[in-house]
Amino acid sequence: DAGVTQSPTHLIKTRGQHVTLRCSPISGHKSVSWYQQVLGQGPQFIFQYYEKEERGRGNFPDRFSARQFPNYSSELNVNALLLGDSALYLCASSPGTGNSPLHFGNGTRLTVT
Amino acid sequence: AQSVTQLDSQVPVFEEAPVELRCNYSSSVSVYLFWYVQYPNQGLQLLLKYLSGSTLVKGINGFEAEFNKSQTSFHLRKPSVHISDTAEYFCAVSDPDDKIIFGKGTRLHILP
Numbered sequence: 001d002a003g004v005t006q007s008p009t010h011l012i013k014t015r016g017q018h019v020t021l022r023c024s025p026i027s028g029h030k031s032v033s034w035y036q037q038v039l040g041q042g043p044q045f046i047f048q049y050y051e052k053e054e055r056g057r058g059n060f061p062d063r064f065s066a067r068q069f070p071n072y073s074s075e076l077n078v079n080a081l082l083l084g085d086s087a088l089y090l091c092a093s094s095p096g097t098g099n100s101p102l103h104f105g106n107g108t109r110l111t112v113t
Numbered sequence: 114a115q116s117v118t119q120l121d122s123q124v125p126v127f128e129e130a131p132v133e134l135r136c137n138y139s140s141s142v143s144v145y146l147f148w149y150v151q152y153p154n155q156g157l158q159l160l161l162k163y164l165s166g167s168t169l170v171k172g173i174n175g176f177e178a179e180f181n182k183s184q185t186s187f188h189l190r191k192p193s194v195h196i197s198d199t200a201e202y203f204c205a206v207s208d209p210d211d212k213i214i215f216g217k218g219t220r221l222h223i224l225p
Contacts, residue, residue, distance in 0.1 A: 004156070033213070042119075042203050042215035043157070056212045090156055097211035099145040099164050104156030 002026070004105035006091050012111045013081050021076040021108045025093030031055075032074040033102060034066055035090040043090055049074060050097055078110075086112045115140050115208040117216035125222040126194055134189040134219045136204030145207040146187045148178055151218075152200045160202070163187065174198070199223045 005024045013019050025032050031050040035043035045058040049068035063079045072093075078085055088109050092102035120135040138144060145164050149157040161172025168180040178189045187204060204216040 035215075040218075042117075042217045045212050045214065048212060056210050058212070092157075099162075099207060101147060101159045101162055102149075102157070102213055104149075104158070106154070106156045 004091055004093050004103055006089075006105035006108050008108060009106070010109045010111075012113060014113055015081055015083060017081050018077065018079050019081060019110060021078075021089050021091075021110070023074045023076070023091030023093075023105060025072050025074070025091075026103055029093035029095050029103070030072055031094045031097055031100070032068055032072065033092045033094070034074070034076045035092065036060070037088040037090055037107070039087070046076070048097070055097060081112045083112050086110060115144065115206050115214050117204050117206050117214055119204055119216035119219050121219050122217070123220045123222060125224055127224045128196055129193050131192050132190065132194050132198075132221065134202050134204075134221065136187045136189065136216060138185050138187060138204070138206045140185070140206065140208075142209055146178075146180060147205040147207075147213065148172065148176070148187075148189050149203045149205060149215075150174075150200045151203065157203060160189070194221070194223055196223045196225070 033048040034046040037043045047066040048056040052068045066076045068074045088107040090107045092104045094100035116139045118137045126132045147162045148160040151157045163180045171177045201218045
């Protein structure tokens with residue numbers, strides 16, 4: 001069975017640009033979460049979507065937005081990129097919420113120059 | 114709000130020696146606890162989870178963890194490590210809003 005897939009794997013953008021990251025969850029999983037992992041730190045929660053509705057949002061500015069599609073795939077959008085947005089962006093899926101463990105993709109490495 | 118503290122940023126240990134990675138959490142309500150492992154250039158993989166029941170939880174790759182409610186700890190242990198255990202380990206807790214919050218991680222260095 002396919003795991004969580006993320007695209008692209010690597011991305012280089014310039015300050016001020018916009019970026020869209022994509023995630024396909026494990027088949028049957030209805031929840032998708034996004035995390036930002038800065039080098040040397042643990043993953044920081046950005047968003048959680050369940051059944052196409054936002055269930056939670058972390059402490060990130062409004063430049064960050066996301067959505068979940070009817071097939072449960074998801075996009076993370078970041079506008080007006082800053083140097084500090086450089087990080088590994090991880091997508092995770094789970095069957096539900098709460099005590100359902102997360103299944104992570106390998107991430108998208110975003111570099112902002 | 115829930116939080117997780119991993120007390121050691123790096124832990125060096127000789128191959129075939131035992132290891133303990135420490136994790137403390139803060140919560141005023143019942144929690145679910147997790148340990149994840151991240152190998153270089155990869156996403157996170159679940160090692161084990163505590164939801165309820167027995168306080169000693171066994172996971173993959175020979176790891177186990179003990180939930181201690183009075184000490185609000187969930188330390189990860191392995192009796193004998195191998196070079197392949199070199200990775201970063203993250204302790205995590207679910208919050209009342211069903212978000213999973215991660216600690217800053219502990220890098221495990223296996224010495225030959």
